[in-house]
Amino acid sequence: MSRKAEILEGLGGIVPALRRYSRALAAGAGHALADDLVQGALQSVGARIRAKELRPADLAEARIEAYAALTAMAAKRLGPASRPAPRHPPIVHALAELPFDDRAALLLVSLEGLGYDSAARILATPREALLSRLMRARAALALDGLHSPDVGARRPVSHLRVVK
Missing domain, CATH: 1.10.10.10 (Winged helix-like DNA-binding domain superfamily/Winged helix DNA-binding domain)
Known part of the structure; x- marks a missing residue:
C-alpha cells in the first residue's frame, strides 16, 4: 500500500473525533449538519491529497488539515439560525x-x-x-x-x- 493510500485510509479512523468536534462546534444545530461538515471536510482533504495539492508527511498532519477544513466549512455554514433547542x-x-x-x-x-x-x-x-x-x-x-x-x-x- 502506498503512503498516500495509507494516510487516506487512516483518515477514516479519526471520524469519531471529527464528529465530536463538529457536533460541539455546531452547538445544538443538529447531528445532520455536523455529519455533513465531517463528510465535507474528509472529502476536501482526500481530494487535495489525491490531487497532490496537499502532501502530509503522516496521519497527524492529515488530521490537522481535516480539522482545518471542517472549521472553515463550519464558519461558512453556521449562522444565527443555528441555535440549540431549549x-x-x-x-x-x-x-x-x-x-x-x-x-x-x-x-x-x-x-x-x-x-x-x-x-x-x-x-x-x-x-x-x-x-x-x-x-x-x-x-x-x-x-x-x-x-x-x-x-x-x-x-x-x-x-x-x-x-x-
Whole structure:
C-alpha cells in the first residue's frame, strides 16, 4: 500500500473525533449538519491529497488539515439560525453564545486535546490570538457559572442564628 493510500485510509479512523468536534462546534444545530461538515471536510482533504495539492508527511498532519477544513466549512455554514433547542443542557447554550472563533479555539484545546500550536495552525491564527480567544471563552463560561465548583451544591450553612 502506498503512503498516500495509507494516510487516506487512516483518515477514516479519526471520524469519531471529527464528529465530536463538529457536533460541539455546531452547538445544538443538529447531528445532520455536523455529519455533513465531517463528510465535507474528509472529502476536501482526500481530494487535495489525491490531487497532490496537499502532501502530509503522516496521519497527524492529515488530521490537522481535516480539522482545518471542517472549521472553515463550519464558519461558512453556521449562522444565527443555528441555535440549540431549549431541551439542550446549559453548556450547549453557553457554547452557542460564544463567538465562533472563541468556541472553535476552546473546543480544539479543551475537547480535542490539541496543543496551542496545532490549534493555532488549524484556525490560521497566531498563537497569541489563539490564547486570547481561549481566555475570552473560558471567562465567558465561568461567568455563566458552568465551571464554578459549587454548581449544584448546597449553599454553605450559615453559623449565625436569629435569637428571639
